[in-house]
Amino acid sequence: MPSPRRRDLAALLALPGALSLARPALAQSWPTKPVRFIIPWPPGGLNDLIARGYNDQVSRRIGQPIVNDFKAGAGGRIGVAEIARAVPDGYTISMGNLGPLTIFPHLYRDMPYDARRDLVPVTMFAASPLVLVVKKDLPVNSVADLVAMVKERPGRMNAASVGVGTAQHLIFEMLKERDGIQMEHVPYKGTNESLPAMLQGDVHAMFDTLPLMLPQLRAGAIRALAVTTPQRIPQLPDVPTMVEAGYPDADVVTWYAVITPAGTPRPVIDRLYQAYTEAAGTPEVKKLLEDQGLIYLPNTQDSFARRIAAESDRWSRIIREQRISVQ
Numbered sequence: 001m002p003s004p005r006r007r008d009l010a011a012l013l014a015l016p017g018a019l020s021l022a023r024p025a026l027a028q029s030w031p032t033k034p035v036r037f038i039i040p041w042p043p044g045g046l047n048d049l050i051a052r053g054y055n056d057q058v059s060r061r062i063g064q065p066i067v068n069d070f071k072a073g074a075g076g077r078i079g080v081a082e083i084a085r086a087v088p089d090g091y092t093i094s095m096g097n098l099g100p101l102t103i104f105p106h107l108y109r110d111m112p113y114d115a116r117r118d119l120v121p122v123t124m125f126a127a128s129p130l131v132l133v134v135k136k137d138l139p140v141n142s143v144a145d146l147v148a149m150v151k152e153r154p155g156r157m158n159a160a161s162v163g164v165g166t167a168q169h170l171i172f173e174m175l176k177e178r179d180g181i182q183m184e185h186v187p188y189k190g191t192n193e194s195l196p197a198m199l200q201g202d203v204h205a206m207f208d209t210l211p212l213m214l215p216q217l218r219a220g221a222i223r224a225l226a227v228t229t230p231q232r233i234p235q236l237p238d239v240p241t242m243v244e245a246g247y248p249d250a251d252v253v254t255w256y257a258v259i260t261p262a263g264t265p266r267p268v269i270d271r272l273y274q275a276y277t278e279a280a281g282t283p284e285v286k287k288l289l290e291d292q293g294l295i296y297l298p299n300t301q302d303s304f305a306r307r308i309a310a311e312s313d314r315w316s317r318i319i320r321e322q323r324i325s326v327q
Contacts, residue, residue: 030090030268031064038086038094040079042072046211046292050126050256051095053288057279062271076100080259081112084119088263093272096121096259098167102308106316107165107326115312120260122269124304125276126294127253128209130171130228131236135198136221138205143226143245146205150181158184160194160206164326168207170315171228171252173322178247198222209254210235211293228252235293249314253297257304273301 037055041047048068055066071079076099083094101115113119132143140146150157161169164187176183186203188194191212197203199221207228214235216222224239230251232241242250258276260269279285280296289296299307318324 034065034067036092037066037068038079038083039070040076043070054279057282058275061275084113086261088261090268093260096257102312103315106319118262121304122258123273123276124255124257124299126256127297129233130207131210131213132207132225133222134205147179150183154182157204158186160186160203162190163187170318171207173318214293
């Protein structure tokens with residue numbers, strides 16, 4: 001039989017508005033136990049490395065361990081669906097990126113979550129620039145040169161990606177739409193397939209993430225024509241941006257972020273934002289990002305939410321107009 005104290009507490013919480021009064025108290029004491037951090041991808045990769053580097057710093061700031069929990073599958077949709085269903089008390093948070101949050105909702109019919117309704121973006125804590133690269137012996141030195149060559153050889157040149165509907169694919173669709181060029185899209189299962197294809201001459205050009213391209217760029221095996229960040233990046237200071245090349249809408253990065261379930265108390269979200277932003281400024285995290293070919297783009301909660309909404313609208317239009325679909 002419940003104790004009088006439990007009965008009194010249950011009666012109090014049953015009163016109108018009691019839950020809204022309880023949440024600020026919860027947020028003020030948060031966290032009092034370890035925080036579970038869902039990573040919607042397998043362990044051992046870049047997502048794992050970034051999460052560990054950041055969460056080591058964040059756990060010191062919030063005074064509790066952050067336990068990384070890998071829930072891989074379906075390109076991140078399985079893990080994101082789990083965070084969408086989680087209790088919004090601040091003890092289950094997750095990593096998110098642009099695929100599950102801005103592209104997949106327009107690419108797949110049966111989504112296990114509503115990105116706008118079920119999730120709250122807290123902050124973008126790392127970003128990977130995309131780099132437009134070509135095989136080393138292709139006689140082009142700029143985006144304009146590449147476009148001119150494709151126009152001279154309509155239908156005879158190709159562009160690789162790491163899969164249909166990825167950012168690496170969709171930014172090429174933007175390029176093709178803008179310049180009216182005919183360039184065959186060749187989707188691979190990953191960079192471990194597309195990069196060797198370029199090195200042996202089967203692929204003319206592709207966009208891919210800087211961390212994966214940097215070793216081959218430094219070795220001179222491929223050449224970079226442009227990066228997709230608003231400003232030039234320290235790892236490739238002599239490579240112009242797509243904006244400089246005349247493509248003002250080509251601000252595309254594969255970002256990494258903290259997300260929470262909708263309904264998470266605002267003070268908890270604010271504390272998470274502060275802790276991850278502070279972590280981004282530590283020497284340890286700065287070195288991690290530089291070593292991995294990543295960057296930090298300062299952002300507020302509002303500016304990040306606006307970015308997600310704008311990117312979602314952009315990918316929706318491209319997917320619809322180019323009639324892109326997955327099997």
